[in-house]
Amino acid sequence: MLHQPVSPLTTHLPLHPSHPHTAPASEELSDFLLSLSSSPIGPHQGPGAAFDNLLLAAATAQAPGMTRHHLQHSSWLGNGGKSFQMPRSERLRMAARVGTGAVTPPSDQEGEKEEPDKQEEEVQEKEEKDEKVGEDAAHGPLSGLRARTPPTPPQAPEAKRARAATGVRAPELREALEALPAATSASTPPRITSLRNAVAEKAPAAAASTGLSVQTEEEVQVKCMARTRIPTAYGPVFLHVYHNNQDGKEHLAIVSDPMQLESSADGVEDYVPIRSHTLDVQWREGETARERITRGAYVSRLSGSSAERAPVPTQPRKLDDAPLVRIHSECFTGETIGSLRCDCGEQLDSALSLIAHAPGRRGVVLYLRQEGRGIGLLEKVRAYNLQDLGLDTVQANLALGRGEDERTYGVAAAMLRDLGVAGEGIRLLTNNPNKVDAMQQEGISVQERVPMVPRDWQARDALSHPQPHSRSHPHAGDLLPTAPHTPNPDSPINAWDTRTKGATIVGGGVVRSEELEKYLRTKVMRMGHLLDLPTVPSAARENGA
Numbered sequence: 001m002l003h004q005p006v007s008p009l010t011t012h013l014p015l016h017p018s019h020p021h022t023a024p025a026s027e028e029l030s031d032f033l034l035s036l037s038s039s040p041i042g043p044h045q046g047p048g049a050a051f052d053n054l055l056l057a058a059a060t061a062q063a064p065g066m067t068r069h070h071l072q073h074s075s076w077l078g079n080g081g082k083s084f085q086m087p088r089s090e091r092l093r094m095a096a097r098v099g100t101g102a103v104t105p106p107s108d109q110e111g112e113k114e115e116p117d118k119q120e121e122e123v124q125e126k127e128e129k130d131e132k133v134g135e136d137a138a139h140g141p142l143s144g145l146r147a148r149t150p151p152t153p154p155q156a157p158e159a160k161r162a163r164a165a166t167g168v169r170a171p172e173l174r175e176a177l178e179a180l181p182a183a184t185s186a187s188t189p190p191r192i193t194s195l196r197n198a199v200a201e202k203a204p205a206a207a208a209s210t211g212l213s214v215q216t217e218e219e220v221q222v223k224c225m226a227r228t229r230i231p232t233a234y235g236p237v238f239l240h241v242y243h244n245n246q247d248g249k250e251h252l253a254i255v256s257d258p259m260q261l262e263s264s265a266d267g268v269e270d271y272v273p274i275r276s277h278t279l280d281v282q283w284r285e286g287e288t289a290r291e292r293i294t295r296g297a298y299v300s301r302l303s304g305s306s307a308e309r310a311p312v313p314t315q316p317r318k319l320d321d322a323p324l325v326r327i328h329s330e331c332f333t334g335e336t337i338g339s340l341r342c343d344c345g346e347q348l349d350s351a352l353s354l355i356a357h358a359p360g361r362r363g364v365v366l367y368l369r370q371e372g373r374g375i376g377l378l379e380k381v382r383a384y385n386l387q388d389l390g391l392d393t394v395q396a397n398l399a400l401g402r403g404e405d406e407r408t409y410g411v412a413a414a415m416l417r418d419l420g421v422a423g424e425g426i427r428l429l430t431n432n433p434n435k436v437d438a439m440q441q442e443g444i445s446v447q448e449r450v451p452m453v454p455r456d457w458q459a460r461d462a463l464s465h466p467q468p469h470s471r472s473h474p475h476a477g478d479l480l481p482t483a484p485h486t487p488n489p490d491s492p493i494n495a496w497d498t499r500t501k502g503a504t505i506v507g508g509g510v511v512r513s514e515e516l517e518k519y520l521r522t523k524v525m526r527m528g529h530l531l532d533l534p535t536v537p538s539a540a541r542e543n544g545a
C-alpha cells in the first residue's frame with residue numbers, strides 16, 4: 001500500500017529566498033537532493049523512512065542535473081539496503097578504503113531487528129527448497145553439469161528487500177568485507193581482484209549488485225539441450241535451448257545460417273556452420289541416431305525421408321569472420337503483448353531482420369531470460385506503476401530496492417563460445433556499453449558495435465536530413481567502429497509506416513508513443529546508451545512537419 005507522501009522531505013527543502021512559499025529553485029533542489037542522497041544519515045532513517053526513497057526519487061526526477069549516480073550513493077544494507085549502485089569511481093575508492101581496513105561497513109543491525117523471526121525462517125525454508133530443486137536438476141538431463149537453481153526472490157517485506165534483491169544476508173556481506181584486510185595487504189595497494197574475489201566468495205549476489213564484476217568459483221558451463229528449425233518471416237532459423245550451471249534458466253540462441261539446410265553445404269570451401277559443440281558431441285556411449293536427431297544433432301534439412309545425423313565433432317569449430325550477434329534480454333510486455341512502454345519488441349525484430357541481411361544471412365540472437373533487466377516480470381510490473389507516478393525506468397528500479405540493471409553476461413559469452421562464434425570476434429548489435437564491456441571482459445573481441453537506432457528516430461532524422469547531432473555522452477564504446485545509421489534496405493522507413501501501428505512483435509512496423517519516447521531518452525541520458533537523440537521532435541513528425 002502506498003502511503004501519502006508527507007513531510008520529511010518537504011520540511012527540509014531549502015525554499016527559494018525570495019519566494020519562501022514556492023518550490024525551491026531547481027539548482028538548490030538538485031544540491032539539496034544530492035546532499036540528502038550522499039549524507040551518511042540520509043533520508044532513510046528519519047520519520048517516514050519507509051517512503052523516503054520514493055519521495056526522494058520522485059523529487060529527483062524533477063530536478064535537472066540529477067543522474068542515476070546521484071541517487072542513493074550512500075545506500076548500504078545498513079540503511080535499508082535499497083541499492084548497492086554507486087558511481088564506478090566511488091566504488092573503486094570504497095574498494096580501496098575497505099581493502100586497507102580504513103572503513104568499517106555500516107552495521108545492518110537496525111534492518112535485521114525489524115524482521116520477525118518467522119519471516120526469516122520462511123525465506124530460509126524457501127532457499128532450502130530451491131537448493132533441493134537444484135540438486136535434483138543436477139541428476140537430470142544436464143548430465144555432468146552441476147545445476148544450481150538460485151533462490152527466487154521471496155515476497156519479502158520492506159526491510160528485507162535488499163536480501164530479496166541480492167539473495168544475500170547482511171551479515172554475510174559484512175563478514176565478507178571484514179575479511180578483506182586479510183585478503184589484501186596494508187603495505188601494498190589493494191587490488192580490485194582481491195576485493196572481488198573476497199566479496200564474491202562470501203556474498204556473490206551482493207558483490208554483483210555493487211557493480212563489481214564477480215569471478216565466481218564455479219566456471220560457467222552451458223550445454224545445448226536441443227535445437228530445431230523454425231521458419232520465420234526472415235527465413236529459417238535454428239532455435240537452441242541451453243541449460244547452464246549458474247541460474248537454472250533456459251536461455252536461447254536463435255541462429256541464422258541457412259546454408260546449413262543445403263545438402264551441398266559440406267562441399268563449400270571455408271564454410272563453417274554455426275553449430276553448438278555441446279549439442280553435437282556424443283552424450284553417452286551407444287547413443288542412437290534417433291536420439292541425436294531428436295535433440296537436433298542432425299545436418300541439412302530434416303524430413304521423413306531424410307535424416308542425417310551430425311558427425312560427432314572433436315573440436316569446437318570457430319568462424320573466421322565476425323558474425324552479427326545480438327544479446328537480447330527477455331521482455332514479455334514488449335515482445336508478446338506489444339507494449340509501447342519500451343522498444344524491446346522492435347529491437348528483437350530489427351536484430352533478426354539485420355541478420356537476415358548480413359553476409360550469408362548469418363548471425364546469432366541470444367535470447368536471455370533476464371526479464372526486466374534482470375529483476376523479473378513481477379518487479380518490472382511494479383516498476384511500471386512507479387513510472388506512472390513520475391519516476392523514470394532507472395529511478396523506479398532503485399525505488400524498489402533493486403539495481404538499475406541486474407543482468408550478467410557470463411552465460412551469454414559461454415553460449416557464443418559453444419556456438420563457435422567467439423573466435424575472430426563479433427559484430428555486436430547494441431547501444432548498451434555494458435554489453436560491449438561484458439563481452440570484452442569475457443575475452444570476446446567486439447570488432448564492431450552496430451547501433452540499434454529506434455525506427456521512429458530513424459524516421460524523424462530522415463525528415464531533417466543529416467545534421468550535426470548532439471552526442472549526449474561520449475563513451476569508451478564510441479572508440480569502436482560503428483556501422484552507419486542506415487535502416488536495412490529491405491525494410492525502408494515507408495514500409496514500416498504502412499504496417500500495423502503498435503505491433504512490436506516480429507515482423508512489426510515502426511512504433512511511437514510518449515512513454516516509449518521517455519524510455520528511449522532515459523536510456524541515452526541516464527544509462528549511457530550510445531545513441532544520438534533525434535533532431536526532429538516527436539510532435540513535429542506526427543503533425544507532418
Ligand SMILES: Nc1nc2c(ncn2[C@@H]2O[C@H](COP(=O)(O)OP(=O)(O)OP(=O)(O)O)[C@@H](O)[C@H]2O)c(=O)[nH]1
Pocket residue numbers: 327328329330331332341342344347370371372373374375379380383384393397429430431432435452529
Ligand atoms: N526494470 C525495467 N526493465 C525494463 C523496462 N523496460 C524494458 N525493460 C527490460 O529491459 C531489458 C532490455 O534489454 P535489451 O533489449 O537486451 O537491451 P538494452 O539494455 O536496452 O540494450 P540494447 O542492446 O541497446 O538494446 C529487457 O529485459 C526488458 O524487459 C523498465 O521500464 N523497467
